[in-house]
Amino acid sequence: MERNRHLFWALFRSTFLISAFTFGGGYVIIPLMRKRFVEELGWISEQEMLDMIAIAQSSPGPIAVNASILIGYRLAGIAGAFCTILGTVLPPLAIITAVSVFYEAFRSSRIAGALMLGMQAGVAAVILDVVLNMAAGVVKLRKALPILVMLGAFAAVRFLQISAPGIILTCGAIGAAVAWRRQKLGGEQPE
Numbered sequence: 001m002e003r004n005r006h007l008f009w010a011l012f013r014s015t016f017l018i019s020a021f022t023f024g025g026g027y028v029i030i031p032l033m034r035k036r037f038v039e040e041l042g043w044i045s046e047q048e049m050l051d052m053i054a055i056a057q058s059s060p061g062p063i064a065v066n067a068s069i070l071i072g073y074r075l076a077g078i079a080g081a082f083c084t085i086l087g088t089v090l091p092p093l094a095i096i097t098a099v100s101v102f103y104e105a106f107r108s109s110r111i112a113g114a115l116m117l118g119m120q121a122g123v124a125a126v127i128l129d130v131v132l133n134m135a136a137g138v139v140k141l142r143k144a145l146p147i148l149v150m151l152g153a154f155a156a157v158r159f160l161q162i163s164a165p166g167i168i169l170t171c172g173a174i175g176a177a178v179a180w181r182r183q184k185l186g187g188e189q190p191e
Helices: 002-020 026-040 046-058 063-101 103-108 110-140 144-158 164-185
Strands: none
Touching: 002 026, 002 063, 026 046, 026 063, 026 110, 046 063, 046 110, 046 164, 063 103, 110 144, 144 164
């Protein structure tokens, strides 16, 4: 019981601090979750984290909340998911409540506007970091199909302006076809 209490507290505290001290949404929180749970604590493998990010991104709702639920559930079941979701949603809820009370002062403040503009550069840097780390994880697999799918998805978004749901469905269909082929052939085949 004591071990569970420490685990639940660690889950809540980790997600609370990550959520409280980041600005820019889920794509900024995800690399911090990865750093905390994969690199610092070693509770989740790199591949598991990539899988959780993919599921969180393709599920309805905010990616940060989805990822926190998956991490909490993976580490401590339903109670762990409850701890991580509370840790993730409480800071923004408190901040939004405070901002709504002082909305008029924030809206007309030149300092607040300048801070928001400066934070945009930081958010862009963190999102770039996520993209590079995830791409490096795919390249490390040294398999042609995942690399081609990654490059194809990038090209589809960047040059063809195909929407994210279309890309997710296409990538899901490719993954299902590969899984069906592996099952049909009786095991993992090199790509």
